[in-house]
Amino acid sequence: MDKKVIEKKSLSKVIQRRLKESNKTNYGRILLICGSRSFGGAAIMATKAAVYSGAGLVTLASDSANRTALLSTVPEAMFIDYSNKEKLLSAIEKSNVILIGSGLEDSDFSLALLKNVFNNIQQKQILIIDGTALSMIGKYHLSIPKNPTTVLTPHQGEWQRISGLSISEQNPAQNYKKMSALQNDFLVLKSSATEIYSITNTKEYGQLNIGGPYQATGGMGDTLAGLISGFMGQFHDNNLLTIQAAVYLHSYIANLLSQNNYVTLPTKIADQIPLIMKTFIQNEFD
């Protein structure tokens, strides 16, 4: 497979000037099924990134222990307790984009939750699978649902658990072969040189050439997953380009912050998303 470097111009191609006569329902209904008693922060960071990327309506379904923390950090988001099956099913039905897995615990409850989502998701929806949900797919040999558009966002350790490829075996040809065997649409394989694959592109994969070790901190991937979900809820022309733009933006902001910061905290990256998105519209069209 040939490598194609992901370019900065993907951002100005994807980020749109908003129409005056639009409202929040035009910019995506995002449901995040994330977090647990142990990993509340992952859910909050993902939700913050989805909201700050401009998603119209964002709901976090999580352990009830995370309700107050979410609402005091990201009051724009809504919250439901994911043990309430009726509310969860109704939220799944209403969403365009569902992100599952960041900060879930590996438990019987999470396994039932995953199966519930996989069984109820529809063709027109987008399902992004991150974090513990990826590890659980590997551990419990779950099939990725065929109906929706699916995006997997593993780091190399999570990809090893799903694909069976050790990190040294994770080369582009093998990665593509495994993702197509899983019948998954898009793979964002995270590392110090993140790669993006699309099932329809047999010849080429994208590689990120910005970002750095200032990003090596817990919550960085949770933030990326939320950002991808926010972008996919709003920008529909070309899913691959939209994913590439989200991945680029995440590391582009980190790179900007790294000029004055030793580490680039995930929550600080999220804070910058609206400001930096705006500069990409102005550069292109003003």
Ligand SMILES: NC(=O)C1=CN([C@@H]2O[C@H](COP(=O)(O)OP(=O)(O)OC[C@H]3O[C@@H](n4cnc5c(N)ncnc54)[C@H](O)[C@@H]3O)[C@@H](O)[C@H]2O)[C@@H](O)CC1
């Ligand atoms: N504040 C929070 O609530 C946080 C929650 N988190 C959540 O915790 C759960 C477990 O995720 P973790 O990734 O921490 O743990 P995992 O145990 O699932 O994965 C880490 C393992 O993968 C290996 N690995 C190989 N290549 C790697 C790479 N390129 N990047 C990272 N690890 C690599 C590591 O050596 C390590 O053994 C996820 O659901 C995640 O979303 C983490 O994001 C940390 C922060």
Ligand SMILES: Nc1ncnc2c1ncn2[C@@H]1O[C@H](COP(=O)(O)OP(=O)(O)O)[C@@H](O)[C@H]1O
């Ligand atoms: N050395 C590095 N250079 C560039 N990017 C990095 C580096 N280390 C980590 N990252 C990025 O940080 C994110 C880490 O994701 P992940 O491991 O899922 O974190 P978490 O689950 O803790 O949120 C990925 O986007 C990865 O590409």
Ligand SMILES: [Mg+2]
């Ligand atoms: Mg992660």
